[in-house]
Amino acid sequence: MTISAERPTKSVATSASPPTSRGVSWTQRPGWMSQHLGTAIVVAVLGYTFGHWLGNYITSGYPYIANSGQNAAANALALTFGVAGWLLGIGALNYPLAKLVGKEPEKDTPVDGWSKYFRYTLDHKVVGLQYVVGVLLFLFTGGLLAMAIRTELLSPTTHVFGPGTYIEIVSEHGTIMMMMATSIIVGPLGNYLIPLMIGSRRMAFPRIEAFSFWIFIAGYGVIFSALPYGGFPTGWTGYAPLQTQAGPGMISYLLGFAVIGLGMMAAGFNIAATIINCRAPGMTWSRVPIFVWSILATAALLTLATPTLFAAGLFGVLDKTVQTAFYVTEHGGSSYLWENLFWFFGHPEVYIMALPGFGIVAEILPVFTRKPLFAYKVAAAGMIGVALLSFFVWQHHLFQSGINPDMRPLFMLTTELISIPTGFIFLVGMGTLYRAKIRFEVPMLFAMAVFFNFLIGGVTGVFLSDVPVNVTVHGGFFVLSHFHYTIMGGLLFAFMAGLYYWLPKMTGRMMNKKLGQWHFWTMFVFFNLTFFPMFIIGLLGQPRRVFTYARNLTFLNDFSSISAFLLGFSFLIFFANLMWSMYIKPVKAPANPWDSLGLEWQTANPIPLYNFERIPVIMTDPYHYSEVDAPALADLGLSGPGAKASSSSGKSDKK
Amino acid sequence: MTDTSHNQKPFSETPEEVEYELRGQIGAIWSGGRLFIGMYTFLLASLAFSYFYLRAANNGLLWRPHNITAPTSYGWTIWTLSLVAAALVLFGQRRLRSGNVLDWQVAGWVGVACGLGALGAQIWEFTAVPFYPGSSGYASTFIGWSVINIGTLAVATYWLETTLARSLRMRKKSGGASPELATTASARLFRANVSSMTYFWGFVALSGALFLAMFYLL
Amino acid sequence: MNKDPNHLRRIFVITAVLSVAADLLYWFLAGPHIPPGRMTSTASSNQWDFNILMVIALPVLIGVWVFLGYTIANWSSKRASAPEPKGGAAARSNMKAQTLWIVITSVVVLFLAGFGTFELIIGDGSGGGEGPNPVWEPAGAAQAETAALTSSASWAPGKVLVVQVIAQQWKFTYRYPQFGGFESAQLILPNDTTVAFNVTSLDVIHSFWAYQLEVKADANPQENNVAFTTTKQLGQFTVRCSELCGLWHGAMYDFGKVETRSNFTNWATTTESANSANTADLPAFAWTYVPDANGAAGGYYPDGTVTPYSTVETYGAKQAAS
Ligand code: HEM
Numbered sequence A: 001m002t003i004s005a006e007r008p009t010k011s012v013a014t015s016a017s018p019p020t021s022r023g024v025s026w027t028q029r030p031g032w033m034s035q036h037l038g039t040a041i042v043v044a045v046l047g048y049t050f051g052h053w054l055g056n057y058i059t060s061g062y063p064y065i066a067n068s069g070q071n072a073a074a075n076a077l078a079l080t081f082g083v084a085g086w087l088l089g090i091g092a093l094n095y096p097l098a099k100l101v102g103k104e105p106e107k108d109t110p111v112d113g114w115s116k117y118f119r120y121t122l123d124h125k126v127v128g129l130q131y132v133v134g135v136l137l138f139l140f141t142g143g144l145l146a147m148a149i150r151t152e153l154l155s156p157t158t159h160v161f162g163p164g165t166y167i168e169i170v171s172e173h174g175t176i177m178m179m180m181a182t183s184i185i186v187g188p189l190g191n192y193l194i195p196l197m198i199g200s201r202r203m204a205f206p207r208i209e210a211f212s213f214w215i216f217i218a219g220y221g222v223i224f225s226a227l228p229y230g231g232f233p234t235g236w237t238g239y240a241p242l243q244t245q246a247g248p249g250m251i252s253y254l255l256g257f258a259v260i261g262l263g264m265m266a267a268g269f270n271i272a273a274t275i276i277n278c279r280a281p282g283m284t285w286s287r288v289p290i291f292v293w294s295i296l297a298t299a300a301l302l303t304l305a306t307p308t309l310f311a312a313g314l315f316g317v318l319d320k321t322v323q324t325a326f327y328v329t330e331h332g333g334s335s336y337l338w339e340n341l342f343w344f345f346g347h348p349e350v351y352i353m354a355l356p357g358f359g360i361v362a363e364i365l366p367v368f369t370r371k372p373l374f375a376y377k378v379a380a381a382g383m384i385g386v387a388l389l390s391f392f393v394w395q396h397h398l399f400q401s402g403i404n405p406d407m408r409p410l411f412m413l414t415t416e417l418i419s420i421p422t423g424f425i426f427l428v429g430m431g432t433l434y435r436a437k438i439r440f441e442v443p444m445l446f447a448m449a450v451f452f453n454f455l456i457g458g459v460t461g462v463f464l465s466d467v468p469v470n471v472t473v474h475g476g477f478f479v480l481s482h483f484h485y486t487i488m489g490g491l492l493f494a495f496m497a498g499l500y501y502w503l504p505k506m507t508g509r510m511m512n513k514k515l516g517q518w519h520f521w522t523m524f525v526f527f528n529l530t531f532f533p534m535f536i537i538g539l540l541g542q543p544r545r546v547f548t549y550a551r552n553l554t555f556l557n558d559f560s561s562i563s564a565f566l567l568g569f570s571f572l573i574f575f576a577n578l579m580w581s582m583y584i585k586p587v588k589a590p591a592n593p594w595d596s597l598g599l600e601w602q603t604a605n606p607i608p609l610y611n612f613e614r615i616p617v618i619m620t621d622p623y624h625y626s627e628v629d630a631p632a633l634a635d636l637g638l639s640g641p642g643a644k645a646s647s648s649s650g651k652s653d654k655k
Numbered sequence B: 001m002t003d004t005s006h007n008q009k010p011f012s013e014t015p016e017e018v019e020y021e022l023r024g025q026i027g028a029i030w031s032g033g034r035l036f037i038g039m040y041t042f043l044l045a046s047l048a049f050s051y052f053y054l055r056a057a058n059n060g061l062l063w064r065p066h067n068i069t070a071p072t073s074y075g076w077t078i079w080t081l082s083l084v085a086a087a088l089v090l091f092g093q094r095r096l097r098s099g100n101v102l103d104w105q106v107a108g109w110v111g112v113a114c115g116l117g118a119l120g121a122q123i124w125e126f127t128a129v130p131f132y133p134g135s136s137g138y139a140s141t142f143i144g145w146s147v148i149n150i151g152t153l154a155v156a157t158y159w160l161e162t163t164l165a166r167s168l169r170m171r172k173k174s175g176g177a178s179p180e181l182a183t184t185a186s187a188r189l190f191r192a193n194v195s196s197m198t199y200f201w202g203f204v205a206l207s208g209a210l211f212l213a214m215f216y217l218l
Numbered sequence C: 001m002n003k004d005p006n007h008l009r010r011i012f013v014i015t016a017v018l019s020v021a022a023d024l025l026y027w028f029l030a031g032p033h034i035p036p037g038r039m040t041s042t043a044s045s046n047q048w049d050f051n052i053l054m055v056i057a058l059p060v061l062i063g064v065w066v067f068l069g070y071t072i073a074n075w076s077s078k079r080a081s082a083p084e085p086k087g088g089a090a091a092r093s094n095m096k097a098q099t100l101w102i103v104i105t106s107v108v109v110l111f112l113a114g115f116g117t118f119e120l121i122i123g124d125g126s127g128g129g130e131g132p133n134p135v136w137e138p139a140g141a142a143q144a145e146t147a148a149l150t151s152s153a154s155w156a157p158g159k160v161l162v163v164q165v166i167a168q169q170w171k172f173t174y175r176y177p178q179f180g181g182f183e184s185a186q187l188i189l190p191n192d193t194t195v196a197f198n199v200t201s202l203d204v205i206h207s208f209w210a211y212q213l214e215v216k217a218d219a220n221p222q223e224n225n226v227a228f229t230t231t232k233q234l235g236q237f238t239v240r241c242s243e244l245c246g247l248w249h250g251a252m253y254d255f256g257k258v259e260t261r262s263n264f265t266n267w268a269t270t271t272e273s274a275n276s277a278n279t280a281d282l283p284a285f286a287w288t289y290v291p292d293a294n295g296a297a298g299g300y301y302p303d304g305t306v307t308p309y310s311t312v313e314t315y316g317a318k319q320a321a322s
């Protein structure tokens, strides 16, 4: 059935809140009955304590393990019960439990004010903003750890930290950042924008969506629970047998990834189902915004690749608790097994961290160039192609490992093939920029920077995939620099572009432009000054994750460190801007500050609880910039002036 | 400023909109069910990969010394029970479609019993396993399979039980008729859910056969 | 409208000029100095590989940068003279440009894959770890490797030198099977000699990275990972561990030396006899070593008096198969 433009305007239901059986609702109970962050913490602590006790009780037959402070079983149970308690406390389990007796979801009224941000809220717009804060928490913690790493590397020999602390810092930094990067765009912007972009009033599975956020935050607790146990020594890659040898802090890593993995699967699952099923009438596959395509491809990777991470983590936990031998070569296991499982997940994971960034820049470019997106179909096909191919390249991380050495030419080929669809983003970007009229607003600056940075990241990726060159650069700072150029230079810059671009819609407040420009230029310059020297450092022979290095590399390392501190400073500017523009001196944002044609800008501000007053009927794609007689994007179903979404704003440049 | 609850325009829907969104929701349950099977396939494939990888590597000749095997009686019991549960669910769904709500109910609850039985047997098997978890590659992957299968059976049984409970409650609300077969929104969603659940049980039984062969028969 | 210059041609010409200049500068000024130098066959061939990639990459980088620069300079909304952009079908896609793009990137990428494979094969694995049974190996390596396990193994100038690299937390030691299997903390190699490194570990995964030799192979417990190179210059080189292996990974390095063949023979034979008592205590030379019951992984070699730790026996005997 389609909703025709000639639709009946008489409505059937009229209430302040949508009918809950169809999912748009959120939890609120007054006073002591309510569940929120506070109850979640309390129940989590109780669960943790209970689990810990239980672990020691179960192992009491092994006096050298029980109550030793080295009891991995106690740690595993403590964290499992802690996470379960957290979910129980926040209210994630209310409905799943009520379902056992056949209950329908409770009818809830929307909460006014800020307290809904601390609850198990089902509105995707609230979840999106929760995620903004969540990922920034990960990002800033990880960033502080990075500052610590660069401090240690100021000198080739003098040590600020002991080797144990240093390895702990490096491992926590890598892991926390990787966890953050899996969600940094899908979580905040994906959840917030997807329904608005596809003209939906709701997510397909709002409870699963809220679950993905709260378990993501639980993951933060889990990964840092390693610290009282002396951390874990393996870096984010967690290779066995070092993993097997490590203390109980390793459990936090394994369970942490499993927990974050659950959140990744949940987020991907909900988003994929939403994009497939909840598109507005007329929102055909050739009309969905390119950002939606990128998130769909990412969601596919999130749901299909993450189970492998989950399994790998589960086996690791079993190895360390019930003493199975999955990764113990002497007992019939194999340390290669971890490497294979981890990277089979790990490479799709790197595209989980790349595709959403592509989506953002491709979505933003047309707005600031006043041109349609160039080669839309190629872009969409490229994203799907990348997602598919990314399952077939994982052994390029293992070229020197001795695993399947005769397969190296094959994996070299697949890896280099994947750079074809990856390169499409440049075709799309350059085609869109060609003969454009570019407004260098802050989001556009970040988007342009993505092209600059990701080019370096992608080209060095091709260097890495050449097996002979890989002998030179594998395991060294060159790799480190490669993936910082792709993840930080690509994904993080794209995230910033997205934030500056969409925060006005999400919060109704403009980010300060001056501060934004300062933020951009400091971040861009010092990012490059920090990481470019690392290519050279790597070529000159410095391995990753070391605290001593050759004396002749002091200058380059110091240069990189000092740039890194200034890079850290640029994040302070960002933070100041956020505080200033959101809380201290908020400036009301115009309804459509960038003159975008995107559907997300056409709905009212503040966005109604149910996104669109009428389900919009989509009539074309959102890229008809600078077109004479451009068709209207959508019929928003409103009567009176403004019924049709504005279209050919190309001529009416506001400035 | 855009606190969404500040925009308190009353929510309203036309009948066409209601129908459109309902179809989306049904579609989401349908495709969500398939996607869930896809996710589970990757999870189980990781285990199967581990099994064959360790088997091929046979490190320290410790893939499977003395060709040790987990108690096959348990293996058969667990799998047979899950197969019966899957068959009952399928049968029940057929009957439900043709209007025999009672048959669906009975088959479903027996299915729950089978699911719980399989779950119990899978847990109880730990007491009867004749090897240490770390004694060989086979032993390790077997423990991995047991743990994953406990989760699988729990999820599948939970899914079945909740649909049955929902159908009981629907009945209680609308008093005796067969609300499961009505054209109301909740009934249509319910049937979509039953269909996805049936597929999942089929998947459990099928993948169970594969792992039965791998761990108990080969 | 007709006054609009041919932008693409301009961009192309600027790119071409800059690329040629950059490539030439790179090739003649930077290329010969690109790490890791030319101390071995793999070092120089991988340097050549790197330089070829660089010569291809530079025009790509320059092309995109020139394009971005040109865009910024000409099509900023701040420029009053900037023409109004045009939307519509022509701006949305361009069959020719898209096809050209896909064809060019595909050709480049396929060429690179072919080139890399070719270099890998003629480079006998290019100095990277090739697992226990190398598919591509230099002449004479197979015989030398096979002979290394027998007591009759010996080395003479011109033959392949077999060296075993044993990694453990947190140091490397080296065994020379062709010299009675003595173990040394020092890696000394003869010049003009093909070396087969057999890399293994006693505990966790390490990676043997002989930087100037351009050899890199992961050290895996109970696996042999073989890498080849041929020494070409005398001098000192660095060995670092390049896979995180725990607490002191950052301090796991040492230095080795390429000596003349006669100096090497002197050193090896002297050390062999000086160490003979120690060597007798070592386990027989093998590609991998399984730790025994007295040590955690990597604790001790089986020495004949302690029963090697065998889970087959430990568990198999206790538990009847059902
Ligand atoms: C043109 C596309 C790309 C190619 C050809 C490529 C190739 C490679 C190769 C061959 C390696 C292995 C290096 C080694 O350890 O020896 C690698 C590592 C890595 N790449 Fe890429 N890459 C590409 C894009 C990306 C993207 C888009 C991301 C993330 C957004 C990414 C993130 C990473 C990470 C995180 C690692 C290192 C993981 C680790 O060892 O900790 N790469 N890349």
Ligand SMILES: [Cu+2]
Pocket (backbone or CB within 6 Å): A346, A347, A350, A393, A394, A396, A397
């Ligand atoms: Cu990869």
Ligand SMILES: [Cu+2]
Pocket (backbone or CB within 6 Å): C206, C207, C241, C242, C243, C244, C245, C246, C248, C249, C250, C252
């Ligand atoms: Cu190391």
